[in-house]
Amino acid sequence: MFPELNSILSISPENIPQGQFVVLSDRSGDASFLIHHFLSLYLRAGCKVCFLGLVQSFSHYSAIAQRLGISLPQARERGQLVFLEGLKESLGELLLEDVGPGEGPLDFLRCPQSDLRSLFAFVRRSVSKGVEWGPPVLLVDDVSVLLSLGVTVGALQDFSHYCKAALCRELKGNMVMLVRVEEDEEEEQSSELLLKALSHQCSLALHVQGLSTGYCKDIHGQVEVCWRGGAAPTAGFQQQKKLFQYKVHDKGATFFARGTSSAIL
């Protein structure tokens, strides 16, 4: 959990907004540090968390969460966290091994061009259990890897729409999705389309970008925070944007206005 980002977004573990759909995205940068922020934030706030970790192993998330002061194995034992380790679950499906009856959450990998019904059913099941915890939260790291596994943009849009309806509307919870976009901008790519579609649905978007001038040791990139619709702290209809530069540390990240990095001043 990065306190600076919390104050930018005016969120705190004691004060979690409800029904928020957050889209994290990056282009020529790496926004995955933000997913760790949101994971530790919601766990600290006592929410019921369903985490779809599709790109890294559980121990990776757990090691980072430990640095941020949260123990994922404990949260998992207590039933607060439901963790789907995509790498582990997918192997049997990709190799078309025979598993027992019943649908696995990732059985869409068996046949190309199928929908994500089973994954949604998994999410639905896991957030409906554990009423003693706060409002449910779904985190996905990251959605765009599903494109690499043959899921279409349409199916992903359906999935996010269903999740939004179930979590943000019905259960008054929250949802965070990470989309990683390839660097080439000229073509209309599927990840670009996906980002557009999700940005259209979301209430808060954080877009990470590398510096246009290239790699820098002291400024890792810039993040554009964009509130949409009624989600803005100053209520209004227009979307409100803020731009920050950031630097990721060992145990957190600092955010500062453009050009005010400690390396420059």
Add this chain to the structure above:
Amino acid sequence: MAAPLRSGIGVGSRQDTRAVHGTSFQKKSRGKLVSIPGTRPSVQNGQLLVSTGVTSLDYVIGGGLAVGTLLLIEEDKYDSYSRMLLKYFLAEGVVCGHSLFLGSARDPPEEILQELPAPVLDDIGCAAGDEGQAKLCDSEGEDSMKIAWRYQNFPKVQTALAASSRFGHYYDVSKTMDPEMRQASKCNTFFLPDELPLKSEAEPSTMNAGYRALLRSIQNLIHREGFDTAAPQNKSRNILRIGLHSLGSPLWGDDICCKESPSDAVSLTSFLYGFRALLRSSLCVGMVTVPSHLIQNRAIMGRVTKLCDTAIALESFRGSERETNPLYKDYHGLLHVRQTPHLNCLVCEVPDTKDLAFKLKRKQFAIEPHAAVDLLVRQPPSEPPIEPPTARRGRPVRDYMCNCKSCSPSVCAMQPGSGRGGVGGGGELLSDMAGI
């Protein structure tokens, strides 16, 4: 990705809790892990690292390859240097006694294995001594720096990128490895034409039959030989090095090299996802070369890169205009670091400079920050005329340089008049020295 190190071996988790309750000054012991030959724990995040076989490449990617991760090499045009790197990677495995797996679709794997370079094995110290630059790095330059004293405090990276000499070996590319030595290590191969019947019934899947056969064969090997971290721990553990040559080329039955919008765009990425899953749960380390210049759709290459952990690209000068360009006369090509892994930590320390070039010497594949960039940006613009040396006498040279320690040298050097020993600035520097 601590899978192999922490939960997998079962050393980490219990000790961690003890460390929390006890004093904070407990020595971290890593149990049996360090006893695997050819590995060392990372200084940054405690990951178990193995060498790529090229010491300066290890340095560039942050100390070495973490066990359980995948290195992607984007091939150069004629696949000569990327193939060399693959051979170094395998040869290092042979020298360290690791098991090997080599998958290929074009050249029979046995042929590649026969071409492995011979290690320079007299003594590790001697091996470093052979390479003047490597020694320069190690010995801190205590006595050898009489003449070039001005450069004493310059970062050592500038001469040659070399990590610790204990880890990784040097190879003589003019000789091939002794067959006896090669056969001492367990080596498994996968040659696609042998494994796959030409006509196979199409199963509906996201992955094509060739990749699926390859993935299954790797999985079987890992289970059979006990490389997975879930295996019983009483056996002595070893590392499996997996090298896959030219993945994505048409010979693997992939059409991403042929068409802009291939019908089978997700085969390679699905394979890499499955491969990543296998690596993460076992004591394996992978190296994959991909002919990226053949892949028509750049978006696919972007996804491939994201599914690998470390990604570097080789750009050879062979056949390009740069071969004859005097700026590049010392090098054989450029090396781009596309991606470094974030493992178990939010940040990953990488070397400052990203302008790297490589040259293949007889006993060393050297990767260095290339001088061409220095020459281009350090050459001051012609506007400020160089003052006569008398006017500048006594003024410290340091004044001409940007003093902020944090801005990168290339940025500083862009400012006019900041020549520090480059082409234009050389005159001043020499005259200053003469003045003193």
